[in-house]
Structure formats: C-alpha cells, structure tokens
C-alpha cells in the first residue's frame with residue numbers, strides 16, 4: 001500500500017478528511033493527483049472534506065480476492081460527497097444500502113493497510 | 123490505409139494444462155503464418171499482448187521470449203500491455219508500423235495462461251487493472267466494478283437482470299457452434315438468474331470464464347502482398363484508442379464508457395465510415411452489462427437503448443447489427459492478453475465468408491476491446507477486399 005493512501009486514510013480516521021480542489025477551474029479530486037484533468041494546471045489545493053456522502057452505487061461481493069476471501073459476502077459502496085469527489089469503501093453496520101442513502105465515512109486499519117468504510121447515517 | 127491481413131489463427135480456448143505461455147503462443151503464431159504462406163523469418167516486428175504473465179508465470183520480457191520461441195529472434199519484439207485490451211494494442215501497433223512504412227510484415231497477437239493459477243490468484247491478478255489503492259484495497263473485484271456499473275445503468279435506464287441475461291443467452295448460443303469456444307452449452311434467462319451470485323446484480327453466467335488461449339495475425343503492407351503474390355482478402359482499415367480515469371469513482375457517469383466513445387469516433391474517422399456502415403462486431407463482453415454499454419458507445423444504440431439489443435434480437439447473427447457471433451468473451455472465452463486479436467481473427471473469418479456463424483455478406487467489421495473498467499479502449503476496423 002502506498003504511503004499517500006495511508007496518509008489519506010489516516011486523515012479520515014482522525015476525523016479530518018481532505019480532498020483537492022483546482023484553484024484555476026474548481027475541479028475536485030483526490031490525492032495524490034497534481035495535474036487537473038480538466039484545465040491542465042497544477043494548482044490543486046488541499047481542502048477539508050465533509051464526513052458524510054450519498055450512496056451512488058453498491059454491490060455485494062460473493063467471490064473475492066484472497067485478501068478478503070474469508071469475509072464474503074461484503075458490500076462495496078461508491079459514495080459521492082457534496083464537494084463532488086467520489087470514494088469507494090466497504091459498508092459497515094448494515095447488510096445493504098440503496099442509492100441516495102446518506103452514509104458516514106470512516107477508515108479501519110488492517111494487517112496489510114487501511115480500508116475506507118461507510119456506515120448508514122442516523 | 124495500406125495494411126492487409128495475410129493470415130489469422132486462434133488456438134482452442136479453454137484449458138491447456140499441458141501447454142505454457144510460450145508454447146501456446148507458438149501454436150497460434152505458426153498457424154497464422156501458415157495461413158499467410160509466410161515463414162517466421164519474414165517477420166520484421168512482433169507485438170504481443172500479455173496481461174498477467176508477470177504474476178502467473180513470474181515472467182516479464184514476454185515480447186522477446188515469444189520472438190525467441192517462435193524462431194523470430196531477428197525481429198523487433200515488444201509486449202503490449204493495456205490490461206484486457208493488450209492484444210488490440212498489439213494489432214494497432216503492428217498496423218501503425220506498416221502504415222508508417224517502417225515495416226512490411228508484422229506478427230501481432232496475444233496469449234494468456236490463466237488456468238494454472240488458482241481462481242483467487244487469477245482474480246487478484248486481474249484486479250491489478252483497477253486502481254490498487256482506491257479499488258482493490260477496498261475489496262472491489264472486477265465483477266464488482268462491473269456490478270456497480272450495472273446497478274447504475276439499471277437504475278438510470280430502468281433495465282433489469284433479464285435484459286442483462288439476454289446477452290448471455292445470445293452469446294452462449296453463438297458459442298455452441300464455434301469450434302474454438304470454451305463454453306459449448308446454451309443457457310436461458312432463468313438459468314442465468316439462478317446461477318450463483320458473484321457481485322450483485324451479476325451472477326456467474328453474467329461473467330466470462332477463466333481461459334487459456336492464444337491468437338495471432340500476420341499483417342503485411344499492400345506492396346509486400348503484391349510483390350510476394352499473397353492472397354489477402356481483408357484490410358486493416360482504421361483504428362482508435364483512448365483512455366479514461368483509472369478508477370471508476372473518478373467518472374461522472376458510472377454507466378458510460380467514454381474511452382470507448384472516443385476510440386470509436388477516432389476509428390470511424392480513420393476508416394472513413396460511420397456506425398451505419400458496420401456489418402459485424404466482436405466486442406468486449408467480459409460481463410453481460412459490458413456488451414450493453416459497448417453497443418451504445420460504438421453508436422449502434424442510443425444511450426439507455428442498448429439493453430434491448432439482445433432482448434429484441436437486433437444483435438443476433440441475423441439481426442440489424444450482429445454482435446459477438448463467436449460467442450464473445452462470455453462463451454468463446456477470455457484469455458485476457460489475447461482477446462483483442464482473437465476478436466480480429468473472428469472478424470477476418472466473417473469478412474472472408476468462412477465463419478461458423480456467418481452473417482450475410484459483410485463488408486465492414488469492427489473489434490472493440492476494453493482494458494480495466496474502461497480506462498483503456500481500442501477499436502479496430504477491418505474491411506473485406508484485398509489490394
């Protein structure tokens with residue numbers, strides 16, 4: 001696992017997640033991106049990301065890669081933050097979620113690195 | 123363009139426990155050369171796709187290895203890697219070398235040996251096409267990524283699992299009459315829906331199998347074909363390739379493959395055609411949803427209309443736009459690093475009028491190959507008629 005992702009996940013774990021916004025055109029992105037894919041400038045600045053997001057899509061995985069083979073079935077969620085960025089993580093505290101539901105982002109430290117998680121809000 | 127297809131071959135797709143990456147590729151390469159009436163010493167450039175060999179075989183430097191083992195040590199050789207689109211990149215590179223006047227004879231192909239490794243190891247290796255940190259480390263598998271795309275598509279366009287299953291039913295049926303195909307049994311919608319879940323809403327029969335296979339094609343310049351009296355009946359007419367975000371989460375629409383749209387536009391431009399001119403298509407149906415997204419990206423259906431392609435028979439062998447008459451990746455099989463040239467082999471046979479599921483007198487054929495969840499896409503256009 002790359003150090004930049006460890007840093008990113010630790011900020012989530014600390015309750016202080018971040019994202020990147022292009023000073024030139026406003027495009028949003030996640031680290032470690034340095035060039036804006038829309039305007040081509042290298043003017044991303046780090047900003048504070050909210051801790052809740054909206055479910056865009058989810059899937060429950062029954063056949064997995066070795067790292068998660070003992071944990072099937074589990075659900076992976078892609079959620080969209082108000083700031084515009086999307087993030088992929090595993091669902092916690094529920095068996096399923098519907099698109100449009102609000103979830104809270106968190107991070108778990110595992111033997112082999114960090115895992116982003118989402119839990120239904122409320 | 124002045125690039126001609128002189129010979130093509132694919133091995134049988136399925137399990138080859140007594141073969142290996144270098145041996146299986148050799149089988150396809152020599153058969154393609156024989157089909158072209160050329161020898162290994164005529165090859166000036168070799169481009170071969172191979173995706174997960176570093177992990178399954180502990181072997182890199184695959185281009186040189188394959189050149190060595192087919193007996194073409196004097197050729198320039200290189201492995202191309204753009205995940206599951208690796209072999210289409212190989213074909214495109216060979217065609218570009220000839221079109222640029224840098225070479226007269228290029229052998230293009232690909233090979234993948236997937237069965238020797240366990241399912242978990244292969245699933246892990248294939249996942250390397252995704253974003254390691256943002257996707258794999260979250261436990262997202264390849265079927266999982268396409269499942270997310272499927273859910274987004276079904277929700278946006280009110281499609282259902284039966285629409286997805288219709289793609290498998292069509293392609294499985296086509297596969298039963300293709301002698302190289304891996305899956306030889308038909309299925310029906312109920313069977314697809316009753317097959318075990320892999321990543322909701324995708325079931326086992328929505329997913330392509332794990333495949334050993336190799337394919338090769340001999341590309342020559344028109345001048346070389348004429349000079350050497352080669353009988354070429356198909357030309358490599360145009361090509362397009364484009365990229366997109368590596369991770370699905372970075373795309374504004376999960377249910378849209380923009381790299382494919384761009385690659386298709388570029389390929390149509392370079393071949394001087396429009397989607398209406400295409401008579402037969404081999405496209406990247408690694409999962410049922412992928413075929414639906416592809417026929418929209420290629421311009422055969424409006425966005426949201428692709429789901430009716432298989433349901434209403436428009437993509438059948440005798441339909442308006444026949445898609446995956448070979449059985450596609452779902453039934454023919456998907457040796458990942460070979461697939462793009464395997465598609466080219468099938469289209470060449472269609473344009474030569476010698477395909478087991480022959481469509482009626484096709485003139486223009488197209489291949490569409492996707493790397494990852496759509497971060498790479500290559501579209502190649504072939505036309506009947508030598509020079």
Ligand SMILES: [Zn+2]
Pocket residue numbers: 022023024025026027036037038039040041
């Ligand atoms: Zn910008």
